[in-house]
Amino acid sequence: MRIQFSKMHGLGNDFMVIDLVTQRMPLHPELIRRLGHRNFGIGFDQMLIVEAPERPDVDFKYRIFNADGSEVEQCGNGVRCFARFVHERHLTKKAKIRVETNSGVVEPEINSNAWVRVNMGEPRFLPEDIPFKVKPQTEQSQNQPLPDSYAVEVLGQTLELDVVNMGNPHAVLLVDDVLKAPVETLGPALESHERFPQRVNVGFMQIVNRGEVRLRVFERGVGETLACGTGACAAAVSGIRRGLLDPEVRVYLAGGPLLIQWKPNEVVWMTGPTATTFEGTFNPYDFYVPEQYEEQ
Secondary structure (H helix, E strand, O other), X not given: OOEEEEEEEEOOEEEEEEEOOOOOOOOOHHHHHHHHOOOOOOOOOEEEEEEOOOOOOOOEEEEEEEOOOOEEOOOHHHHHHHHXXXXXXXXXXXXXXXXXXXXXXXXXXXXXXXXXXXXXOOOEOOHHHOOOOOOOOOOOOOOXXXXXXXXXXXXXXXXXXXXXXXXXXXXXXXXXXXXXXXXXXXHHHXXXXXXXXXXXXXXXXXXXXXXXXXXXXXXXXXXXXXXXXXXXXXXXXXXXXXXXXXXXXXXXXXXXXXXXXOOOOOOOEXXXXXXXXXXXXXXXXXXXXXXXOOXX
16 A cells, blocks of 8 residues: 655645545554655655545544654644645645634635735633633732733742643743844743643744744644644734734744734734655554454
8 A cells, every 4th residue: 555645844844644535544653654754754844644624514524643653733834834735736726725623614825926814713811711720819800901921930949921822722921132042942831831732833933023923933742843733823813912023024944934914803814934854655563463452
């Protein structure tokens, strides 16, 4: 059994993309972990799966798996690659598609220059929507508006974090210099912090001016990546909500820039490039232990 795949990236955030509309293969966490290994497998930040829709008002179902085998709700760079993939594989001729994810429906649209613009939906800030554990009677009450940020104790210090759900959970931390930010230590400490029961993606944002920021993101289940689309959305939304940024923000990540547009009580728009680096085939049983995992 040979399975076809494409290797793609959005600003260096790289993906293995598989069409499971016309193909079949087992999806076990151990198989995904082995495929994700950069020495013994294909190597990727996330595996993206294209499936037939389960509801009549969408074109496809989209599933995302981290390299550690865990399934996540959303990936902004991934959805742009997803849109280009279904066009390149002739699974659709539509320029704009509706895609079902574990966090709701997104609507990517391919532009004439092969950049993809995506309606990422409305950001959510309620602690239970992140999810994020607030401290009773000190950080929130029913009669008070949500605070712009929360004080979180980690590694012997108290940090001010914004929390945003962009289809997946994000914490945003303002820093003076993104290149000197302690991503290697604070990233994993915050990702698995007890106040984030489903873990969290951590963004370290430096504001350059009202229309530009620099960003590094420590992704849950992955580590620091060259780019994170939902992280860029969360960072821009955080800065706009606090009055620090204009409604249109260019977010510079290690892999390149993304354009984020948002006004309060509206959806977030993300625009950015994609690229296909190579295509190939593999046999799942080269990475699969039949006596341990039975094909579903």
